[in-house]
Amino acid sequence: MKLELLKLVLSIKVIVGIILSLPVISVIGSEGEDPVAGGEDPEENCYNLRTRPGLCLHICLLEFDPEDVNKTLEQRHSSSVEMEKMQSTFERLGCFVKSVRNPTDEEALEFLQEGKKFCEELKPSFLVLIISTHGQESTSIRNAKEHPSGVAASRREREHQLFFHNGKTLQTREIVKRFEPPSCKSLADKPRLFFIQACRSIFDDENHENFDRGVMIQLQSSATREKPVEVPRQKHERLQDTADAKVRISEPSEQEQNERVQEVLKWSEEELETKRQILQYIKWLSESNVAKEENPDGRKKLSDALTKKRFSQPKRNKILAASEGYEQDIFDHFFNAIVSEPAPCGNDTLIMFASAPGKEAYNRAKQGGWLITNLEAQIKETMDQNPERVDLLAELTNVSHRMAYEFETETNRQEDRGHKSVPCLYHRFCKDFIVWPEEMKRVKELCEKDDKWMDFFKMKP
Structure with missing residues (x-):
């Protein structure tokens, strides 16, 4: 009896050893099942980003041809550079990236709708949407309420608008809402990140100052302070910064002058x-x-x-x-x-604007928007030093630091020099956003064998 019991124990040990020695095989389910049972991340209180790639959509405006002949929008510098920087950055962070250049408002909506459709089909672990263009904040009057005095009280709200190739605008809040649950059910409980490289200038208030002059502060000595990483430039090359804002450069037409008279009346x-x-x-x-x-x-x-x-x-x-x-x-x-929220920041949502409310954002020749440039530089620097793990919220704080301390406008016009712009970050993440690039790379390689994921690259820009 004792001999048989000993044989049974030895047999169990052999079976357990064989099971433990088997390789772990991860398979991305065709219907969106996660390869990790239960979808829980090994690190406590982190979004589960190890099992499926993210999707990144980038709308980038360089040229403008407004349908309204009386409206003029300046061309933006280095839009192609922005697209390259964001593609490189978010591919390294585990995303499949799709970009569109110079869309009209309707084409942008079609692109977003297609992106939303792929989110529902592919169930990515997170979504990134980047928009690089001109922008502004305008005042709208809504929700007129009855009042005992007989004079209705109206609610005046600031709304952020983004310009597209044909000079028409879309509200940032409406774009963000498209990817919020329940509108996009597949992104429920998953992080959604929106990066807006555009001005938040106010043009309907003639007394408002759209730029930030900054303040003088005492810095550490150069011996103890780390030297900022600079983008290489040619000798004697002068930096040129322009605002990502609506700018009028043409003289008023006869029609505009007549409209002005009617406006005065x-x-x-x-x-x-x-x-x-x-x-x-x-x-x-x-x-x-x-x-x-x-x-x-x-x-x-x-x-x-x-x-x-x-x-x-x-x-x-x-x-x-x-x-x-x-x-x-x-x-x-x-x-x-x-001054209302520029966009609805729901649960698991992060929105990062290139500037504070009512202020200009800037775009540097040959480098692109300040937010885009510093986001790419910060992620690259971190991954070159520590490619195993990226804490995105910590990196975004460092992006703000870079812009605040290392960037100010350099232009040919004296009155436009020395202006500052610091990003404004809103988020309602309830977990840490940690990326393990090497693991995400392996997950992406598995997905590249799946026709459904490859269809994302065939999406019409």
């Missing part, structure tokens, strides 16, 4: 109507026994708002006199613009 009508509404609102405040409050700051804000609305000085003075004690209430009700 419209201002006069709006001035009278706004004055009537403000006086009606003041009357309601008084009859409702709303307490008056001395508020110099509110008075200044109301005065500035009336000035921006082009009220004549006599009318402005009359309104300010009637508004005494109610200035903040009136400003909040009629003029207070709410």
Whole structure:
């Protein structure tokens, strides 16, 4: 009996040893099953990026030919360089990359729709969308609400817009929403990254300053501070930076001048109507026994708002006199613009703009946009030093540092020199975004044998 039991134990040990010695084979399921059971990443609190490649879409604008002959958009420098940099960067991070150059707004929407379709079919482990173009923030009035005074209160919001080849725009928020669940179910609980190389300038406020002058700070001595990595350039070559913003360079046409006259007449009508509404609102405040409050700051804000609305000085003075004690209430009700999120940042979403709200982003000749240039340089530097592991959130912080400390505008115009631009990062990641490049490379090689993944490269640009 003891001999038989000993033989049984030895047999079990042999079987276990054979099983443990078998090679591990990873297979990408045709219906989107993950090769790792349960889809859990070995590192705690990390997105599972080891099992399937990511998809990267890049919309890049260099040339503009607006349908509106009165609209002029400057050409962007080095768009081809941007495409090469982003393709190289995100291929190394485990993505299949597809780019489109100079699309119209409709062509861009078709490209995004095709990309979304491939997301649903291929179920990538993450999505990256990069857009390089001109941009702006404009004010829209929405959600007019009824009010006891009889004067509706409107919500004024800043909305970020992106320009396309034909001069038409798309809202950044609408582009991002296309890939948010439930609109794109396959990306639920998966990271979605959006990089926007475009200005966030404000052109409908003549008193707004669209550039960032920066501040003087004390840096470490050169002996202790690491030397920044510079992009090689030819001797005596001068850097040229331009803004990724809508710029008018043509003289106004006769049609524009006529439209200007009509606009002035419209201002006069709006001035009278706004004055009537403000006086009606003041009357309601008084009859409702709303307490008056001395508020110099509110008075200044109301005065500035009336000035921006082009009220004549006599009318402005009359309104300010009637508004005494109610200035903040009136400003909040009629003029207070709410700077809303430029795009909906849902769960598992990251959005990185090349500049802060209301500020210009810059594009450098022969190098491309500042955000694109520094993103590529930072990832390359990290992977050259430590190719085993990339913590993307940490790298994006370093990208911001590079732009803040190592870049400022260099142009032929003295007044445009020395401006700064620092990226603005929004995210609602609930896990770390860690990439293991060598493992992602092996996963991509497996997928390259699958016709469904290869169809992604046949997608019409």
